[in-house]
Amino acid sequence: MTEPFRAIRVSKTDSGQKAELVQIGLDDLMEGDVTVAVEYSTVNYKDGLALTGKAPVIRTWPLIPGIDFAGRVETSTHEGFKPGDRVVLNGWGVGETHHGGYAEKARVKGDWLVKLPDSISTAHAMAIGTAGYTAMLCVMALEFHGVTPDKGDVLVTGAAGGVGSVAIALLAKLGYRVIASTGRASEADYLKGLGAADIIDRNELSGPARPLGKERWAGAVDAVGSHTLANVLSMTRYGGTVAACGLAQGMDLPGSVAPFILRGVTLAGIDSVMAPKAKRVEAWSRLAKDLDLAALDRMTSRATLGNVPALGEEIIAGRVRGRVVVDVKA
Incomplete structure (x- = not known):
């Protein structure tokens, strides 16, 4: 039996929806050929819409939101990934129809993942995020x-x-x-x-x-x-x-x-959700070369998984500056 882990789950209620921190297990995750130990996620404007219900972003209920995550592969039956690989995911309907990054583990299709360039840490990957x-x-x-x-x-x-x-x-x-x-x-x-x-x-x-x-x-x-x-x-x-x-x-x-x-x-x-793999790899390669990580650090704040529901409200209200890195283990 696997150890339970934490996740933000959004459920429908009589008055709309609610986002709450819960304990789940691997059996609660959706299908996929790669399981990732998520280290960091982030909060984008689209995540704010999903968390608050201000727009119909979530189309499968209940759902773990979070359109981004970065971490290390735990298990894989996909030929392109092996345990220990550092990976990033952006889009592909994750956090909309498939459980997303606001959890300590994620199971997804390997075709959705990109290996991180050596110069970009998993934390910096989520400071970058879909945005x-x-x-x-x-x-x-x-x-x-x-x-x-x-x-x-x-x-x-x-x-x-x-x-x-x-x-x-x-x-x-x-x-x-x-x-x-x-x-x-x-x-x-x-x-x-x-x-x-x-x-x-x-x-x-x-x-x-x-x-x-x-x-x-x-x-x-x-x-x-x-x-x-x-x-x-x-x-x-x-x-x-x-x-x-x-x-x-x-x-x-x-x-x-x-x-x-x-x-x-x-x-x-510009569509980032369904962009083909080759364009994603090129974009991440360019980010590794062309983005000043010191400038990235200046625009980034830190948060924990428990902060995520409140941050959804904040970003929709226009009160979030720059980027937020969510440490899902904290």
Whole structure:
């Protein structure tokens, strides 16, 4: 008989749902060919939606949330992994339809896992998490579409959040001049410390957009959507690219085709959940090379498994800065 272990489980209730710390066993986990001793997880905006029920992220009940985890393989029948391998998981429906990272153990398909580069610890992997991995995919998309540092400024919206914070650090290290958009004026020093050259108030971008605005940036990383994305597109320079990866303001896009047909702007959609394995491996390899771990540490706070339900509320309310590493053993 295996020893029980701790997990955060979300269950339906008469009034909605509840997230609680419980004891479970290996038999409570779902199918998979790799079992991982989870060392760290994190709290992304999507996790906040799942924990609070603010959006229908969870589609299997009851469920262990957590769309990310990092740890070491305990057992494996998958040809690509052996006990002791350090691995990371991002997405693939984990924390939505399959038990996720808010537990001391996880059982998943090996095809969903990526071996961690030697230079990235399991703790740093979760300081990066889906937010940072998504930021890297955004930067890769800008590069693919020809947005180089000499083309002009790059805007990052939702700058004090997880995606925004890592995107700023990555872009700054790669030589881009970064403009950070935030609704939290008090975070200006934090954002400049990550490498932002200028700070603008998100209110400049949050209202209804004109079909075309003044050309202000060569590219952008947008985690906000809705009116903000429409404004960002309208102010993107000729031939520029906007990488869109989030919906903090909304899922709608109340804009115009003008930026696309008059300025040749590209809107690059970024999906981190179902991204193919080769792209994931490339992103993690780039993170190992291009992310300043000291900058990562400056944007990271620590939490325990028991803190997770409250953090879900905090991140939805916009009160979480940067990244949070959850030590599931603490």
